[in-house]
Amino acid sequence: MYLAKFFHRPPGNDDRELLLIPGGVPIVLGILMREDLEPGEDQYLRDEFSDMNTAVAAFRRHAAELVASGYIETTHTDYTLRNLLPDPEPKPDWQKGLDDLMLAALGESLEAQAKHLAALRDTPAAIEPLYLLLAANHDYFDDQDDEGIIELAQRGRDTIVARRAARTPYYAWSIRESDLEARTLEVLSWAHLSADDPKAALEAIEEACRVDASVDRGAQRAMILLDHFPERQEEAFDYAYKYRGFGGYEEIIELPAYADYVARRKSISESDKGWRWHSKKAVSESDLLQAEEELGAKLPKEYREFLAQLGESELQVRLPDASAELCFYRPTELATQRSNLFNFIALTEDDPENVDAYFREEYGVAARDLLPVAEPAHHSRCLVINLWQGERFGWCFLWDHDGAFELEQAAPSFDAALKALTDGIAKRDATTLNFLGVYLD
Numbered sequence: 001m002y003l004a005k006f007f008h009r010p011p012g013n014d015d016r017e018l019l020l021i022p023g024g025v026p027i028v029l030g031i032l033m034r035e036d037l038e039p040g041e042d043q044y045l046r047d048e049f050s051d052m053n054t055a056v057a058a059f060r061r062h063a064a065e066l067v068a069s070g071y072i073e074t075t076h077t078d079y080t081l082r083n084l085l086p087d088p089e090p091k092p093d094w095q096k097g098l099d100d101l102m103l104a105a106l107g108e109s110l111e112a113q114a115k116h117l118a119a120l121r122d123t124p125a126a127i128e129p130l131y132l133l134l135a136a137n138h139d140y141f142d143d144q145d146d147e148g149i150i151e152l153a154q155r156g157r158d159t160i161v162a163r164r165a166a167r168t169p170y171y172a173w174s175i176r177e178s179d180l181e182a183r184t185l186e187v188l189s190w191a192h193l194s195a196d197d198p199k200a201a202l203e204a205i206e207e208a209c210r211v212d213a214s215v216d217r218g219a220q221r222a223m224i225l226l227d228h229f230p231e232r233q234e235e236a237f238d239y240a241y242k243y244r245g246f247g248g249y250e251e252i253i254e255l256p257a258y259a260d261y262v263a264r265r266k267s268i269s270e271s272d273k274g275w276r277w278h279s280k281k282a283v284s285e286s287d288l289l290q291a292e293e294e295l296g297a298k299l300p301k302e303y304r305e306f307l308a309q310l311g312e313s314e315l316q317v318r319l320p321d322a323s324a325e326l327c328f329y330r331p332t333e334l335a336t337q338r339s340n341l342f343n344f345i346a347l348t349e350d351d352p353e354n355v356d357a358y359f360r361e362e363y364g365v366a367a368r369d370l371l372p373v374a375e376p377a378h379h380s381r382c383l384v385i386n387l388w389q390g391e392r393f394g395w396c397f398l399w400d401h402d403g404a405f406e407l408e409q410a411a412p413s414f415d416a417a418l419k420a421l422t423d424g425i426a427k428r429d430a431t432t433l434n435f436l437g438v439y440l441d
Contacts (some may be wrong), residue, residue: 283308
């Protein structure tokens with residue numbers, strides 16, 4: 001997470017960015033907003049701190065000093081910006097208030113946070129997802145009513161979903177949308193667990209992991225599985241085994257049953273297929289029709305049948321010393337994923353038509369009609385299906401962001417692509433495993 005404030009002073013040749021980077025060693029950076037400077041040369045300030053309280057206090061102090069020097073804080077939030085011109089607008093007071101609330105949540109007492117919350121209650125900030133998250137988070141740690149916490153967190157998540165669907169912006173400072181949504185679901189999971197509803201708690205944290213996976217969220221999911229769903233104990237051990245080096249799984253790793261699990265993993269033979277399906281969630285016909293309407297195209301028959309049977313699922317790889325997941329998208333995500341893929345491929349091209357022309361020449365498909373349907377967890381790669389109504393309608397390929405103009409492992413159908421992947425796992429094929437994020441010595 002990066003929290004960035006931007007400051008403008010006419011004529012704009014000395015604009016500043018103030019950046020707070022939370023973490024084990026919090027950092028405050030001051031950056032000169034000049035595009036003619038090389039990376040590193042643009043820093044006028046860099047301080048590291050031993051705790052968040054001190055870092056937050058320093059961040060507030062540096063911001064106040066800039067304002068006292070004649071700068072105005074602007075509405076910008078993208079921490080990668082290096083130019084505020086031509087016409088920076090002052091940040092509204094309610095947004096500054098949300099920023100102050102966020103800073104208080106990082107490094108101040110519950111009493112201080114409560115004062116910030118109260119000050120914003122009758123302002124536009126009070127309906128923003130960030131305010132609802134921080135209110136729910138405060139109430140949880142203040143041991144307030146579970147139902148009230150759940151209501152706040154659920155309202156925050158619903159607001160994110162509704163505004164995304166309506167393409168209506170909301171203010172979240174410089175926090176990524178996926179991070180904000182996952183943090184909200186994380187608090188929702190805590191509150192459900194406190195209210196003795198482990199099923200709802202698990203659903204919330206699993207959704208948080210899908211939206212924006214992190215080690216902490218994965219550990220929370222594993223502990224809920226272990227404590228409340230003994231029939232899914234193996235999954236908790238899977239997560240602990242894969243992410244044990246990052247911390248958070250110590251309680252699981254100490255269990256005798258985990259030692260037995262490790263022994264079983266280590267004894268997986270070369271003849272074992274090494275993969276399994278998980279989290280089968282069949283898709284309704286109405287959802288399929290809606291996805292096709294959003295795409296403006298029919299889905300290939302085999303992929304459509306897959307969604308109707310397995311839907312949002314995972315192809316899990318489980319080898320003696322490696323794990324991986326190929327995660328399939330929900331139908332509601334497909335149109336967005338297609339746009340994101342084409343926009344990334346065409347990022348460096350002035351004329352997007354050149355991109356389509358290249359892909360038709362090289363692969364017999366149109367780049368803008370490549371539909372990502374699944375991605376390996378934590379990797380910028382995907383399995384794509386061609387929706388272009390030509391000879392190669394329904395063909396599948398593997399795509400990797402490191403080779404944006406390259407398609408690999410062509411398969412004439414979705415079923416053929418799945419078979420190639422599962423056969424590749426069973427044969428320990430390096431190309432297949434590498435795509436999934438497994439690198440064997």
